[in-house]
Amino acid sequence: MLSLRTLLFAALAAVTAASAATVTFDCSRVPNICSNDCYAIRCLGKPTTLTRNSPQAEDNRDANACRSPNRCSGNPSDSNSCDEYPFASTSQGGAGASTRCVPSQENSRQGGTLSSFYTRNSVANGDSYSVAFSNASGLQYCSGSCTNSGNQLVRRLPAFAARQETSIVQTRKLLLASGEEALMFEPVSARGSLNRMVNQTVDLREEAVRVVAVL
Incomplete structure (x- = not known):
């Protein structure tokens, strides 16, 4: 029989998942960054639910392959900036993050999207x-x-991720009221969990767009 404490924790987790805001990156504007994020999620098993922790950002970068100076420094403009996932501004960032050399313009766009998302949705530390992801x-x-x-480069790769060879998530498509589609990844151990997104909104290009169906 489940304890009251266990039931309370389960209920809290469900409420948190259902109420968490969703940032959607337009991959037509940041294709290299989307590639890195997808690699981290699908191929390394990194989480798609993150916790903001901006004060930890500098330490997180120092702990992964984006520590300055890094392998991207001095590269041509198509790969002169280091991107990491999970983001440095989250509790999940740091050692073991997936990194990729990307155009600095893409990194700036992603940073702007994330900063605006934090502000628009009152996402505090x-x-x-x-x-x-869209497109x-x-x-x-x-x-x-x-x-x-x-x-793709991972510094201090955890033993679990080093063994990971196949995706542990499945792809789900979110049909949006705007007529567009967004891509989210659902843990295979929690099939159907993203069905909760129906009638919720995602933040896309600084607008709240309603999800009408999840495929």
């Missing part, structure tokens, strides 16, 4: 939120093979 069609790591093309 300690608050959780979810991550989704991700054709990006290898968002739907295809997890074979590293050579641009």
